[in-house]
Amino acid sequence: xxxxxxxxxxxxxxxxxxxxxxxxxxxxxxxxxxxxxxxxxxxxxxxxxxxxxxxxxxxxxxxxxxxxxxxxxxxxxxxxxxxxxxxxxxxxxxxxxxxxxxxxxxxxxxxxxxxxxxxxxxxxxxxxxxxxxxxxxxxxxxxxxxxxxxxxxxxxxxxxxxxxxxxxxxxxxxxxxxxxxxxxxxxxxxxxxxxxxxxxxxxxxxxxxxxxxxxxxxxxxxxxxxxxxxxxxxxxxxxxxxxxxxxxxxxxxxxxxxxxxxxxxxxxxxxxxxxxxxxxxxxxxxxxxxxxxxxxxxxxxxxxxxxxxxxxxxxxxxxxxxxxxxxxxxxxxxxxxxxxxxxxxxxxxxxxxxxxxxxxxxxxxxxxxxxxxxxxxxxxxxxxxxxxxxxxxxxxxxxxxxxxxxxxxxxxxxxxxxxxxxxxxxxx
Numbered sequence: 001x002x003x004x005x006x007x008x009x010x011x012x013x014x015x016x017x018x019x020x021x022x023x024x025x026x027x028x029x030x031x032x033x034x035x036x037x038x039x040x041x042x043x044x045x046x047x048x049x050x051x052x053x054x055x056x057x058x059x060x061x062x063x064x065x066x067x068x069x070x071x072x073x074x075x076x077x078x079x080x081x082x083x084x085x086x087x088x089x090x091x092x093x094x095x096x097x098x099x100x101x102x103x104x105x106x107x108x109x110x111x112x113x114x115x116x117x118x119x120x121x122x123x124x125x126x127x128x129x130x131x132x133x134x135x136x137x138x139x140x141x142x143x144x145x146x147x148x149x150x151x152x153x154x155x156x157x158x159x160x161x162x163x164x165x166x167x168x169x170x171x172x173x174x175x176x177x178x179x180x181x182x183x184x185x186x187x188x189x190x191x192x193x194x195x196x197x198x199x200x201x202x203x204x205x206x207x208x209x210x211x212x213x214x215x216x217x218x219x220x221x222x223x224x225x226x227x228x229x230x231x232x233x234x235x236x237x238x239x240x241x242x243x244x245x246x247x248x249x250x251x252x253x254x255x256x257x258x259x260x261x262x263x264x265x266x267x268x269x270x271x272x273x274x275x276x277x278x279x280x281x282x283x284x285x286x287x288x289x290x291x292x293x294x295x296x297x298x299x300x301x302x303x304x305x306x307x308x309x310x311x312x313x314x315x316x317x318x319x320x321x322x323x324x325x326x327x328x329x330x331x332x333x334x335x336x337x338x339x340x341x342x343x344x345x346x347x348x349x350x351x352x353x354x355x356x357x358x359x360x361x362x363x364x365x366x367x368x369x370x371x372x373x374x375x376x377x378x379x380x381x382x383x384x385x386x387x388x389x390x391x392x393x394x395x396x397x398x399x400x401x402x403x404x405x406x407x408x409x410x411x412x413x414x415x416x417x418x419x420x421x422x423x424x425x426x427x428x
Contacts, residue, residue: 021237023233023237024245024248024249025168026164026165026168027164027168027230027233027234027249028168028249028252028253028256029167029168029171029253030163030164030165030167030168030226030230030318031223031226031227031230031249031250031253032171032223032253032256032257033167033168033170033171033174033314033315033317033318034167034223034225034226034314034315034317034318034319035066035220035221035222035223035253035257035318036171036174036175036221036257036260036261036311036314037118037311037312037314037315037318039216039219039220039222039315040178040220040261040264040311041286041287041288041307041308041311042216042220042286042287043216043217043220043261043265043287044264044265044268044269044277044287045277045280045281045287045290046213046216046281047213047216047217047265047269048193048265048268048269048272048274048277049213049274049277049278049281050206050209050210050213050274051193051209051274052193052194053206054206054209054210054213055193055265055266055269057210058210058213058214058217059258059262059265059266061214061217061414062217062221062257062258062261062262063254063255063258064407064410065217065218065221065410065414066221066254066257066258067250067251067254068407068410068411069385069386069389069411069414069415070223070224070227070250070254070385071246071247071250072385072386072389072390072393072402072408072411073087073224073227073228073384073385073388073389074227074230074231074243074246074247074250075243075246075389075399075402076090076388076389076392076399077090077227077228077231077232078231078235078242078243078246079094079392079396079398079399080093081093081398083232083235083236083239084232084235084236085232086228086229086232086325086329087107087227087228087325087329088100088103088104088107088325088326088328088329088332088333089329091103091104091107092104092333094392094395094396094398097333097337100333101330101333103384103388104326104329104330104333105326105330106380106383106384107322107325107326107329107380107384108323108326108327108329108330109326109377109380110377110380110381110384111225111319111322111323111326111377111381112323112326112327113377114225114315114319114377115316115319115320115323115355115359116358116359116362118312118315118316118319119145119148119149119316119359119360119362119363120362120363120366120367121308121312122148122152122309122312122313122316122363123141123144123145123148123363123364123366124366125305125308125309125312126138126144126148126305126309127141127144128305129305129306129309132301132305133301133302133305141363141364141366142364145360145363145364146360146364148363149356149359149360149363150356152313152316152317152320153352153355153356155317156317156320156352157352160229160233160321163317163318163320163321166317167314167317167318170310170313170314171314173310174307174310174311174314175260177303177306177307177310178260178261178264178307179260179263179264181264181267181288181303181307182263182264182266182267182268183267185267185268185270185271185291186267188271188295189267189270189271190270190271190273192272192273192274193269193270193273193274195274211417211420211421211424212421212424212425214414214417214418214421215378215382215418215421215422215425218382218414218418219378219381220261221254221257221258221261222381222385223318224322224381224384224385225318225319225321225322225323226318226319226321226322228321228322228325229321229322229325230246230249231246234246234249268287268291271291272290272291272294276290276294286304286308288300288303288304288307288308289304291304292304320355323355324348324351324352324355327351327354327355328347328348328351331347331350331351332347375422375425375426378418378422379418379419379422379423382415382418382419382422383415383419385415386411386412386414386415386416386418387412387415387416389411390408390411390412390415393408
């Protein structure tokens, strides 16, 4: 009787997994929201500066690079023996306590600095918007940063569902504005970029241009911080059918990412010359800020900070989930080593307090060093997103069924190239 009931439940789950639910749409937009953040506003500069050929190659690589890597990380989280295990617990289960602590520490330090970067960015953007567009005196930085961080933490206080729902709602105005902007730029399209349509990649060599631009692509589409929470939520909802459903949601989300972002990138690049893009890179400003100055339009002056605020808010919320997982994992593992435990609600409150205080202090301090910290987090993200799941496929019995695919070799190659390019850029 029990086995018959289990079979009925399994059949019901399979039917549910084939159907598309409202929660699937919410997570699809949530994944998009985490990935498509402030980094996209710099992508046209970095992607288009080498000319047309590298840009076309990157457009072709964008979907497989993003989909296969994030699917691998999602499968890794789902490979845990107990439902509800996040990435920090699955790592410990597969690789042991010692490796679990090290990877959890790396996971935290790959995401947490980016959270700090977004806390500074949102404060700077709002402060600039109040002063330059609204022409009002901005509150003291210490108060403004506190109000903004507390506002974001209020959304977080309502839990994971509220975070994902907020992000999925913010996606609509963000995508709408990006697409309208891309369409608005069409009359300004020129043939300047086609003058760089040689295989030389704008003088630096095609391979060199691609090598240095690839990490920008990787991290502009990166949404690894939310993958663990996504996998756990879908496993609770779909059980054994979670992997198929997660892969389907990821595919839809990534198609949406690639089409919208690459259309925006191409529209921006076709509106400017490689010399303009090089100038934007030298000025270290986003493409929206450069376009506002270049075309001298009031609409762009208003649009740029609003788009930036929405992008930063979405990314802050998505990265918070990953940073909280990492911080919680560190505390749980530390206490477990001493034979102690902690209540989950109490732990989340403690983590929220830590995040609130540190992001507020850094946002008030406004250090310029954070850009370097984010870059240093790049190789760690590449290791965790591209290499660790592929290593697990060969070493973990629960993931052995995914071995032998050509996509695995592709993911490893992209990961190694990205790490080498970031390290070379830092040393250079």
